[in-house]
Amino acid sequence: MMSYVYDLMKTPFVLALIKIVILLVVAFTVIAYITLVERRLLGFFQSRLGPNRVGPLGLIQPIADGVKLFIKEDTVPIHSNSLLFRIAPIFTFFPSLVGFGVLTFALPWITPASKMHLFALADVDLGVLLVLSLSSLGIFGLMLGGYASGSKYPYFGGLRACSQMLSYEVPLTLSIITVVMMANSFRLSDIVTAQQTHRLYFFIPLIISFVIYLICMIAETNRTPFDLPEGESEIIGFHTEYSGMRFGFYYVGEYTNVVFLSMLAPALFLGGYDIPFVNDIALWQVYPQLISILGFCSYAIKSVLFAYFYIWVRATFPRYRYDQLLKIGWLVLLPISLVNLFIVAGIKLFLLK
Amino acid sequence: MNNERPSYLREIFETKEIELNMGPQHPATHGVYRAILTLDGERIVGLNSVIGYLHRGIEKWAEYRTYKQATPIFDRLDYLSAVINCHGYVGAVEKLLGVEIPKKAEYIRVICDELQRLASHLIWLGTHALDIGAMSVLFYAIREREAVVDLLEAQLGQRLLNNAYPIGGVRFDFPKGWVEVCRKFLKVFKGKIDDYEELLTGNRIWRQRTIGVGYISREDAIAWGLSGPTLRASNVFFDVRKSIPYSAYPDFDFEIPLGQNGDVYDRYLCRIKEMRQSVRIIEQALDGMPEGELKAKVSPIIRPPVGEAYFTVEGSKGQLGFYIISDGKEKPYRVHIKSPSFINLQGLDVMSRHQLIADMVALIGSIDIVLGEVDR
Amino acid sequence: MADEQNAKKGWEATGEPIITDAVQKAIEKFGSKVIPYPNPAKEATIKVEKEDLYEVLNFLKKETGFDYLSDIASAHFPQNEKHLSLAYHLFSIEKKDSLRVKVEFNEEDLIPTVSSIWPAANWMEREAYDLMGVKFENHPNLKRILLPDDWEGHPLRKEYPLGGPQEEEIRSNRYGVPSLLPDDLESAKKIIEEGKNE
Numbered sequence: 001m002m003s004y005v006y007d008l009m010k011t012p013f014v015l016a017l018i019k020i021v022i023l024l025v026v027a028f029t030v031i032a033y034i035t036l037v038e039r040r041l042l043g044f045f046q047s048r049l050g051p052n053r054v055g056p057l058g059l060i061q062p063i064a065d066g067v068k069l070f071i072k073e074d075t076v077p078i079h080s081n082s083l084l085f086r087i088a089p090i091f092t093f094f095p096s097l098v099g100f101g102v103l104t105f106a107l108p109w110i111t112p113a114s115k116m117h118l119f120a121l122a123d124v125d126l127g128v129l130l131v132l133s134l135s136s137l138g139i140f141g142l143m144l145g146g147y148a149s150g151s152k153y154p155y156f157g158g159l160r161a162c163s164q165m166l167s168y169e170v171p172l173t174l175s176i177i178t179v180v181m182m183a184n185s186f187r188l189s190d191i192v193t194a195q196q197t198h199r200l201y202f203f204i205p206l207i208i209s210f211v212i213y214l215i216c217m218i219a220e221t222n223r224t225p226f227d228l229p230e231g232e233s234e235i236i237g238f239h240t241e242y243s244g245m246r247f248g249f250y251y252v253g254e255y256t257n258v259v260f261l262s263m264l265a266p267a268l269f270l271g272g273y274d275i276p277f278v279n280d281i282a283l284w285q286v287y288p289q290l291i292s293i294l295g296f297c298s299y300a301i302k303s304v305l306f307a308y309f310y311i312w313v314r315a316t317f318p319r320y321r322y323d324q325l326l327k328i329g330w331l332v333l334l335p336i337s338l339v340n341l342f343i344v345a346g347i348k349l350f351l352l353k
Numbered sequence: 354m355n356n357e358r359p360s361y362l363r364e365i366f367e368t369k370e371i372e373l374n375m376g377p378q379h380p381a382t383h384g385v386y387r388a389i390l391t392l393d394g395e396r397i398v399g400l401n402s403v404i405g406y407l408h409r410g411i412e413k414w415a416e417y418r419t420y421k422q423a424t425p426i427f428d429r430l431d432y433l434s435a436v437i438n439c440h441g442y443v444g445a446v447e448k449l450l451g452v453e454i455p456k457k458a459e460y461i462r463v464i465c466d467e468l469q470r471l472a473s474h475l476i477w478l479g480t481h482a483l484d485i486g487a488m489s490v491l492f493y494a495i496r497e498r499e500a501v502v503d504l505l506e507a508q509l510g511q512r513l514l515n516n517a518y519p520i521g522g523v524r525f526d527f528p529k530g531w532v533e534v535c536r537k538f539l540k541v542f543k544g545k546i547d548d549y550e551e552l553l554t555g556n557r558i559w560r561q562r563t564i565g566v567g568y569i570s571r572e573d574a575i576a577w578g579l580s581g582p583t584l585r586a587s588n589v590f591f592d593v594r595k596s597i598p599y600s601a602y603p604d605f606d607f608e609i610p611l612g613q614n615g616d617v618y619d620r621y622l623c624r625i626k627e628m629r630q631s632v633r634i635i636e637q638a639l640d641g642m643p644e645g646e647l648k649a650k651v652s653p654i655i656r657p658p659v660g661e662a663y664f665t666v667e668g669s670k671g672q673l674g675f676y677i678i679s680d681g682k683e684k685p686y687r688v689h690i691k692s693p694s695f696i697n698l699q700g701l702d703v704m705s706r707h708q709l710i711a712d713m714v715a716l717i718g719s720i721d722i723v724l725g726e727v728d729r
Numbered sequence: 730m731a732d733e734q735n736a737k738k739g740w741e742a743t744g745e746p747i748i749t750d751a752v753q754k755a756i757e758k759f760g761s762k763v764i765p766y767p768n769p770a771k772e773a774t775i776k777v778e779k780e781d782l783y784e785v786l787n788f789l790k791k792e793t794g795f796d797y798l799s800d801i802a803s804a805h806f807p808q809n810e811k812h813l814s815l816a817y818h819l820f821s822i823e824k825k826d827s828l829r830v831k832v833e834f835n836e837e838d839l840i841p842t843v844s845s846i847w848p849a850a851n852w853m854e855r856e857a858y859d860l861m862g863v864k865f866e867n868h869p870n871l872k873r874i875l876l877p878d879d880w881e882g883h884p885l886r887k888e889y890p891l892g893g894p895q896e897e898e899i900r901s902n903r904y905g906v907p908s909l910l911p912d913d914l915e916s917a918k919k920i921i922e923e924g925k926n927e
Contacts, residue, residue: 046492152373156395156710224486225558233381233484234714318558319486321711322395405875410891412860413884417891448770575822578798578849589822591797596825660742660769663818663829665799676802676816680740687885689802691818699852728875 019121020101027100031255032062038311045315069248077241079150088148089242089249092141095134096256102127103263104189106273106296107284119273119296120189127188128180131264132173135220138257139165142222142229145250146238157238160322161229165220167329172216174337175209178344179268182206192272196280203269208340210269212333214309217265219329221257223310225317226325262306266299273299370398373710377406381484381714384724386698388713395709400702404695407728415688420446420655423685425516427675430690431726432514433476434669436469436505439517442688444599445664445675446520449657455646458522459601464535464638465508465517466600466666467631471542472501473669474624474631478549481621481718485562490552497545500538507531520655522648532639539632546628554622563618567704567716574615577700580693581671582627583720586612586619593667600666605637617712617719624721654683670694670721694726739809744769751793751821751828758788766831774829782832783841786817790846795819795828798847801854803861805887811835813863817843839866860885 036051036058043050052058076085106119124130139162146158179202180186183194195201203210219226230237239250266272273295274280284291320328376387385406391399411430415423427442428435440462447454454462479494502512507528509515518524553559569579574587584591592609594602610626612619657679665674671693678687697720704716746765752773755763762781766774777785789795799818806812811833819828834840842865844850855874857863862883865871873880882889890896911917 042488046489047496048492152371224488227486228711233486234711236380315489316552317487318482318553318556318562319711320558321562321709323709324561405873405877408875410884413889413891451769575796576848578847578853591820591822596822597820597827658743658769659740660744660767661772661774661816661829662768662770663772663800663802663816663827672799674800674818676800676818678740678804686740687802687804689800689804689816691800691802695852695856696849699849 016121023100023121024097027097027256027259031252031259032066034255034259034307035065035251036062037307038314041308041311042315045312066248069245069251072244074244074246075241077150080241081148081150084144084148085241086246088141088145089246089253090141091144092138092253093249093256095137096253096260099131099134099260100263102130102188103267104192104273105299106292107280107288108292119292123187123189126186128176128186128191132169132176135172135257136169138253139169141250141253142238145242146229149238149241151241153235154238154240156235157229157240160235161222161238164222164226164228164325164329167326168216168219168226168333171212171329171333171337172220174334174341175206175212175216176268178206178209178341181344181348188267188272192267192274195271196274199279201269201271201274206269206344208336209344212337212340213265213269215333217261217306218310218313219325221254221261221310223254223258224314225320227319228322228325258307258310259303262310263299263303265306266302270302272302368393375710375713377403382717383480383722384727386717386722386724386727388701388717390710390713392710395711397705397708397710397713400705402698402701404698404724405728407724409729411729412688412690415685417684419683420520420657420685423688424518424520425514427690428514428516429725430692430729431473431668431670431673431694431723433723434469434473435514436465436509436517437473437666437668437673439515440466440600441664441666441668441673441675443518443520444666445662445677446655446657446685448664449660449662449677449679450520450651450655451658452521452649452651454522454600454649456601456643457526457645458647458649460638460642461508461523461527461647462518463601463605464635465505465523467635467638468501468505468535470631470669471628472498472505474628475501477624477669477718477721481715481721482553484714484718485559487553487556487559490549493545493548493552497542500542504531504535504538507534519648521651522646524647526647532642535635536639539636543629543632546625546632550625554625560618562711562715563621563719564616565614566617566708566712567719569615569700569704571615573703574700577703578696579671579700580696581668581721582620582623583671583697583700585609586623587615588613591672593665593672597665599664601638602634604641605634607634607637617715620719656681656683665691668693670723670726671697690729692726692729694720694722694724695729698722698727740806742767742769744771747771747773749773749826749828751789751795751826754793755785755789758792759785766829768829772829773827774831776831776833779832779834779838779840782830783843783846786819786830786843787846789819789828789830794821794823795826797822798843798849798853799827801843801850801857803857803863803885805861805885807887809833813838813861815840815857815863836862837864839864841866842868844868859883862886 040050051061054060054064076082101121102124104120104123142161143158146154146161179191182202183191185191222229239247242250275294275298280291280295370391370393373390373392375390376382377385387403389401389403390397411426415426424439424442427438430438475494475498479491482490505515506512508531509517569587571587571589574584574589588611590609590611595609607630610623612623659679659681661678663674663676665672673693674691676689677685680686701716701720705713744767746767748765752765752775755775759781762777763785764776766776768774797820799820802816804814806814812835814831814833817830819830840863842850842854844854851869852874854865854868855871858865858871859873859875860883882894
């Protein structure tokens with residue numbers, strides 16, 4: 001019996017299922033706790049405590065929040081487009097969740113019995129493209145939610161969200177393309193491997209792309225200083241009319257995006273699961289399990305750095321205005337990233353043969 | 354500063370103006386102020402202010418109280434600077450009575466007034482920054498305001514609505530050790546103002562959001578009767594403390610900060626500089642505190658001579674005036690309040706023309722209205 | 730009874746009239762149309778008739794530099810011959826000089842608006858109209874400002890009760906008309922159940 005189960009577990013389909021479950025559990029935990037971390041950190045920045053009442057250090061706070069959102073009444077305004085209003089939150093939430101599937105979290109874990117890759121779910125060869133297209137899908141949730149609410153404030157929020165995400169998608173893509181050109185591959189694990197073999201993280205040669213990525217990353221997730229779609233002191237936001245778990249989907253969707261983009265950034269620019277100052281690949285031949293685990297930790301720390309950056313920026317900066325935001329997107333970031341793209345392409349073509 | 358949208362756009366796309374109801378339950382209207390905006394896209398082409406949600410009939414109410422009983426009512430006008438409101442009313446009654454206030458009482462009044470101005474400006478700074486999205490400044494400002502309010506509590510017995518002065522002087526001398534604590538606070542507070550400025554004044558986003566926004570010219574500002582920092586930011590020298598000196602203000606050496614451009618940024622700078630000047634005044638008052646009586650001799654039942662008096666103080670929002678008519682009895686015949694927020698709010702119409710919704714939020718924050726004072 | 734005697738006398742300010750340069754200029758220009766008015770608090774005050782009000786205020790702004798309208802305050806004197814009064818508090822930012830212009834009139838009189846001289850007067854006049862019932866002529870938007878549009882009466886008039894027109898009604902019916910329940914338990918229960926409270 002046991003051997004039957006063991007054999008079954010080695011089949012790719014079941015293995016993938018198990019990995020999906022583990023990934024979802026881990027991702028949800030991380031997303032839930034980043035809300036807590038953000039609130040505690042904001043408290044730290046703002047000389048106050050933050051939520052610390054539910055459980056030790058407030059550790060049960062995210063669960064309490066979740067329960068609260070679930071048991072709240074789900075209201076649908078009379079003037080709304082009922083169907084769109086109901087399905088819109090799903091559009092923001094699930095595409096960003098799918099993105100986690102293409103990430104590779106560490107070097108393969110090699111056991112004597114099999115060559116299972118435990119730290120990647122679907123390391124597809126067009127990973128970067130998939131990620132980009134999925135993040136474009138996220139716009140629909142915001143736009144439809146704002147439009148379907150049948151109210152003016154969400155309408156403005158939806159309009160702002162739509163134009164903002166569209167205009168920042170372009171520089172974001174262009175900055176990622178330079179990375180793809182350097183690595184010669186769309187596969188995320190190949191991009192990391194390229195950085196490992198060159199012993200050079202891409203944020204050093206591609207510093208302009210890196211900065212553009214950092215800015216667009218914040219704008220893509222609609223957070224301060226680019227949180228116009230939900231500028232709570234101006235137009236309250238595209239989710240004004242939402243309540244209960246549908247609001248929760250938007251809320252969680254935003255943090256999913258934050259976590260996902262913080263996890264993508266190290267893979268693209270900081271060498272992913274590479275351990276700094278160590279020749280990973282050589283050591284991996286000798287101690288595969290150890291390097292896998294250490295690499296995973298290194299990846300986690302790098303991601304946390306980016307998430308911390310998000311929160312830090314939120315505590316520091318005021319909010320941009322709508323027209324200023326679009327001006328920055330189209331008149332500053334787009335030309336710079338285009339020129340950057342041509343320069344990188346030229347270097348790649350003529351110097352790095 | 355031409356923010357008007359080119360008309361050809363309207364001809365190509367058949368655009369339509371929409372009306373947006375902002376308030377009375379909007380987080381950025383600082384109370385129950387309601388603005389009905391006519392919008393072209395996100396640009397404001399019309400503004401209709403609706404006020405009166407907080408009208409409590411304070412002027413009517415005061416007619417049914419004796420002069421002494423009426424004092425605490427006026428704390429409820431601008432509930433963020435109750436001390437200054439009280440000074441205004443008490444000063445008007447004293448002017449009508451013709452009482453000479455002892456020098457020491459005047460000094461204590463000046464110190465409490467300026468502390469209250471600091472508290473009020475700190476609340477303004479925090480909420481204004483929060484409106485524009487800088488969240489942390491609010492908490493820093495509240496932290497310092499807490500210290501100010503503690504000082505006021507130690508001196509006046511209450512934190513927020515401290516029926517501060519009796520007619521004829523002040524109630525108490527400073528408690529033991531208060532002066533040292535106050536000096537210590539002022540010393541620390543100067544550094545804290547630098548901190549706020551570090552976060553905002555040079556911040557690119559802050560400057561982009563505020564410079565050139567909500568412009569009002571010098572002539573318009575005077576004609577629309579604005580007062581306080583809102584007026585001074587348009588380069589008009591009008592501060593009641595210097596222009597119509599009252600209390601002990603002529604004794605002190607301080608400056609009235611003026612702005613040049615009359616936009617949101619200049620109003621912000623004016624208030625920040627005003628805080629520094631307030632600190633200066635308090636320090637001078639603490640240094641030069643005279644000895645003497647705390648209260649002039651005023652008869653227990655106050656019956657001013659028949660007549661009228663108009664007494665103005667520099668409130669934290671602007672020129673706060675009390676017009677009292679006496680008929681020789683123990684109750685005021687009529688009390689009229691010139692409330693700076695009310696008049697400043699009127700100027701919003703001029704300032705908000707062809708601005709964006711986001712500017713509107715910055716603007717309402719920059720004129721620093723308190724709806725208790727607007728609606729009375 | 731003393732009140733009634735006082736009421737018959739009417740309200741009149743005590744003190745001495747103060748003559749400043751601006752008052753002097755106005756007297757020179759308008760002669761007997763401008764009357765210096767007594768004030769116990771030593772504030773320069775002049776009194777004009779409502780027909781001359783606009784002209785005088787316009788002169789004061791253009792010629793004597795009173796560019797800042799600080800306040801318009803209204804008051805109601807039912808015991809006086811003319812029942813309503815307005816006080817315009819002017820200030821000169823250049824000269825740091827203040828002046829009060831008083832005008833007295835009756836309820837039905839139309840007062841010329843000064844919102845064309847000082848735009849600031851717009852809301853001040855609306856407030857005077859709303860709370861005191863002063864009617865202004867040619868005002869761009871003479872509507873109620875602090876009270877709802879459908880409010881009846883003008884609360885700052887002296888005859889208006891503090892608690893509003895319904896004051897008596899509210900006070901008398903707030904807890905119902907007080908009555909004692911009978912000692913008999915059954916009939917007391919009956920009264921309570923039927924909601925009778927007589």
